[in-house]
Amino acid sequence: MDDFVCNKLTEWGLSEWIGSFKEHGIGKESLYCLTRNEDIDKLIPKMGPKLIFMKRLKLLQVRPSTSAAAKRNLDPEGESSVGQSPTKHQHKAIPGPSPAKRKLDPEGESSEGQSPTKHQHKAIPGPSPEATILFDVKTIMGHVHERLRKQQPTKLNNFLKNKIRELKIDKKELVGVFGKTGAGKSSLINAVLREKHLLPSGSVSACTSVMIKVEANMDNSKYEADIEFITVEEWRNELWSMCQFLWNADQKKHAAADGGDDDDGSDGDDDDFDDVEHRDIEEKLSALYGEEWKQKKTSHEDLMDNKYFREIPEFFFSRKKTLTAQTAKELSAQFIKYTRSDSKQEEGRKEIKRWYWPLVKSVTVKVPNNDLQHVTLVDLPGNGDRNKSRDEMWKEIVTKCSTVWIVTDINRAASEKEPWEILKGAASFIGNGGQCQYIHFICTKSDCIEEADDNDIYAQILKRNRRAKEAVNAEFNKQKHIKKHFSEDTFEVFTVSSKRFLQRKCLQPEDTEIPKLQRFLKNLNDSHSETVNYVSGAHGILSLIQGASCRDGANKNTAVCAELEHNLNHQICKVKTVMAETYKAFQICLDAGVERSRSSCEKELSSFLYPRKKGGKKRCGFHGTLKCVVKYGGIHKPKKGAAINLNMKLSSHLTDSIDEEFRRTFPQTKEKCGAFKGVINSFSLNTERLIDKYKTHKDVKLQLVFLKTEEDMMKIKLNQMIRECKKLIYSSLTETVEKTMQTSYERAAVFKGKDTLKNMRNTLEQHVHDSKDTMFKQAKNNMLKNLNDLQKFILLALKNTMMESIELSLKTDEHSIPDVSEELVRVEKYYYDLQQMKSSH
Numbered sequence: 001m002d003d004f005v006c007n008k009l010t011e012w013g014l015s016e017w018i019g020s021f022k023e024h025g026i027g028k029e030s031l032y033c034l035t036r037n038e039d040i041d042k043l044i045p046k047m048g049p050k051l052i053f054m055k056r057l058k059l060l061q062v063r064p065s066t067s068a069a070a071k072r073n074l075d076p077e078g079e080s081s082v083g084q085s086p087t088k089h090q091h092k093a094i095p096g097p098s099p100a101k102r103k104l105d106p107e108g109e110s111s112e113g114q115s116p117t118k119h120q121h122k123a124i125p126g127p128s129p130e131a132t133i134l135f136d137v138k139t140i141m142g143h144v145h146e147r148l149r150k151q152q153p154t155k156l157n158n159f160l161k162n163k164i165r166e167l168k169i170d171k172k173e174l175v176g177v178f179g180k181t182g183a184g185k186s187s188l189i190n191a192v193l194r195e196k197h198l199l200p201s202g203s204v205s206a207c208t209s210v211m212i213k214v215e216a217n218m219d220n221s222k223y224e225a226d227i228e229f230i231t232v233e234e235w236r237n238e239l240w241s242m243c244q245f246l247w248n249a250d251q252k253k254h255a256a257a258d259g260g261d262d263d264d265g266s267d268g269d270d271d272d273f274d275d276v277e278h279r280d281i282e283e284k285l286s287a288l289y290g291e292e293w294k295q296k297k298t299s300h301e302d303l304m305d306n307k308y309f310r311e312i313p314e315f316f317f318s319r320k321k322t323l324t325a326q327t328a329k330e331l332s333a334q335f336i337k338y339t340r341s342d343s344k345q346e347e348g349r350k351e352i353k354r355w356y357w358p359l360v361k362s363v364t365v366k367v368p369n370n371d372l373q374h375v376t377l378v379d380l381p382g383n384g385d386r387n388k389s390r391d392e393m394w395k396e397i398v399t400k401c402s403t404v405w406i407v408t409d410i411n412r413a414a415s416e417k418e419p420w421e422i423l424k425g426a427a428s429f430i431g432n433g434g435q436c437q438y439i440h441f442i443c444t445k446s447d448c449i450e451e452a453d454d455n456d457i458y459a460q461i462l463k464r465n466r467r468a469k470e471a472v473n474a475e476f477n478k479q480k481h482i483k484k485h486f487s488e489d490t491f492e493v494f495t496v497s498s499k500r501f502l503q504r505k506c507l508q509p510e511d512t513e514i515p516k517l518q519r520f521l522k523n524l525n526d527s528h529s530e531t532v533n534y535v536s537g538a539h540g541i542l543s544l545i546q547g548a549s550c551r552d553g554a555n556k557n558t559a560v561c562a563e564l565e566h567n568l569n570h571q572i573c574k575v576k577t578v579m580a581e582t583y584k585a586f587q588i589c590l591d592a593g594v595e596r597s598r599s600s601c602e603k604e605l606s607s608f609l610y611p612r613k614k615g616g617k618k619r620c621g622f623h624g625t626l627k628c629v630v631k632y633g634g635i636h637k638p639k640k641g642a643a644i645n646l647n648m649k650l651s652s653h654l655t656d657s658i659d660e661e662f663r664r665t666f667p668q669t670k671e672k673c674g675a676f677k678g679v680i681n682s683f684s685l686n687t688e689r690l691i692d693k694y695k696t697h698k699d700v701k702l703q704l705v706f707l708k709t710e711e712d713m714m715k716i717k718l719n720q721m722i723r724e725c726k727k728l729i730y731s732s733l734t735e736t737v738e739k740t741m742q743t744s745y746e747r748a749a750v751f752k753g754k755d756t757l758k759n760m761r762n763t764l765e766q767h768v769h770d771s772k773d774t775m776f777k778q779a780k781n782n783m784l785k786n787l788n789d790l791q792k793f794i795l796l797a798l799k800n801t802m803m804e805s806i807e808l809s810l811k812t813d814e815h816s817i818p819d820v821s822e823e824l825v826r827v828e829k830y831y832y833d834l835q836q837m838k839s840s841h
């Protein structure tokens, strides 16, 4: 690593990160890359929270604008995108027609046969007043940016251009739809979107096998599916290990057939594992190669032959394929071969020779003329995946869900184990390790009732719905592990009938509860506060420009600056105090957790390694399970049932010890006071009082208006950053345990034949025994270190951002600034209009 990087980090007050940069070989180019926000996600797994800090560093403009990195940030790409963007953005901002207006036919059929364009012409309502305001303000800011670009690039000029570029609306709410296969997830998504034929559903042998994201198509009026493939290299590696496995299995079979010793001493359980693995492999290979793989399995390179991928050349080149169609039905027929596995070749789908799901990472389905432009529904099959990149994507999506729908058949909704196990398994990823605010337990197929006669059906359905809700709520109250992450007010039960909602038979739409879910999504989609933030940010920037162009008395500024700096120091002290208290509280909880983990980890491991059935009997098939666990780094994701995670089990006393304090420090729901006991949200330079005090001095007042909006914007960005970092801080506990356990998994995975189970158990036991004095301490230290990094960064960001803004608004004497008085008047009016809309909302 060269001196440049060291100097830059020192210059930015981040000298203690130099070690990490060195450790990960992050040099000058990467540093540029980071400050330009490119490819940062690839580096995040290496660097953890620090990279997120780096990412935000750019957003928060902590870096000095004279740095080389800053200069590169002001590249022409960025410039032009703002200057030209309004038209593109404007399109995005105007919502399409509401589904209610568009789909006059509840079946969702009528629009499908017709040309959508014609249909849309009739139904598209004009943009909402908010969208019009946003459109106008974006256009105004685009023009102002263009004028600034034509001027000399001074410090203030650069600062203003950056500020305009940073104004954006990036609200995206993810709703994760979980549930076992056949529960009714696809039908539910179709019903809430009133798109009867969008996601394929409904057969015994077929099921959704890859993650499908469904969102509004904001770019055109077509139905679209973007397919993202895994890498060629990844498939080659997977093929290699599958062929290897099949070869070993064949050898074993031959040895047995030759009359060799078929008892390899593996308790017979090896066969259980092999059977499961064998079935999975066969399923994958048959999907892609039909029967042909059986002749080619000795050479994985033969299975890479181009002829198998003729239909998807994109797999080798761009890794992305886009399908388009005029109707949902047409699109669905096109993408089904990328999303579903169909072991028995359903009737009507026999023409499909190859099913490409093993090569697909995810599919994004885009629905035109849908006004949920800020919401993405994600159909999540099962627990995740054994395929590494699909599993990573699963985790990434799950930790980003702001709402989770657990879908299950209404029959035995409360008593069935699987939905609760899915929820339990995901709780740490969506709770403290994620950002979920609402859990909806959705009991589907409420129309399916057997015992009632025709006249009684309606009453019976409603009665069962009531009972199901009571039972599920009662069950939720028993789920201690889930309740550590979520309070009762985040949990709600729905009893829905997707089928009857689309058919309008037997049940009124309201009784199907689909409209209730639609209203929820509509509220989630609401971008009012984002629009207010955009307009208020624009108002602040224009105030700064106008204030700078009519600046006069330096004396007043000195007095205001002194007062602001005094306020800033006072506020920083307040934040520091809360941060120190938080650190202390974390330390106390974790110390207790380390002690408990140390004393009980061997017992925990034992209960895992020697599982007993109810009644104390030994459990069969455990050998296979453990083999999977050690092969996949402590994690086993069976096709059915809950995922097994030994790392989480070992770190459970640590996570238990911190869960409550963690939730208090980083509350999930927006209504709560916010992170760090609300000290970030209440951070204020008291600019409102100063605005009132200096209301007769127009230039000072304008600068103070800018500072007020700058303060608000900074808090929004900081809160977003805190939300991302807290996930990494939380997951660092289990990750440390996972890393420490890795060597023992690797050693255990190589055992074969006689005494395999015993040897695997001994290896893990010995390792836990040897590392129990250090592993948990290390996990605690890592969490505290990450917390400390975050706290330092927040303080740095608060101080530097506000100081830079004070300096540029009140201490810089630049007069070659455009006159934006007209624009300011217009945006100011919009700003007040939006305030009024907000109060009437």
Ligand SMILES: Nc1nc2c(ncn2[C@@H]2O[C@H](COP(=O)(O)OP(=O)(O)OP(=O)(O)O)[C@@H](O)[C@H]2O)c(=O)[nH]1
Residues within 6 Å of the ligand: 179, 180, 181, 182, 183, 184, 185, 186, 187, 188, 200, 201, 202, 203, 206, 207, 208, 381, 444, 445, 446, 447, 448, 496, 497, 498, 499, 500
């Ligand atoms: N009667 C009735 N049947 C439903 C309802 N919802 C779903 N089904 C049926 O249940 C079956 C499974 O539904 P899907 O929507 O495909 O289930 P899924 O959870 O998406 O299944 P996978 O794709 O395998 O993950 C289909 O035959 C549906 O028609 C409902 O509300 N009422």
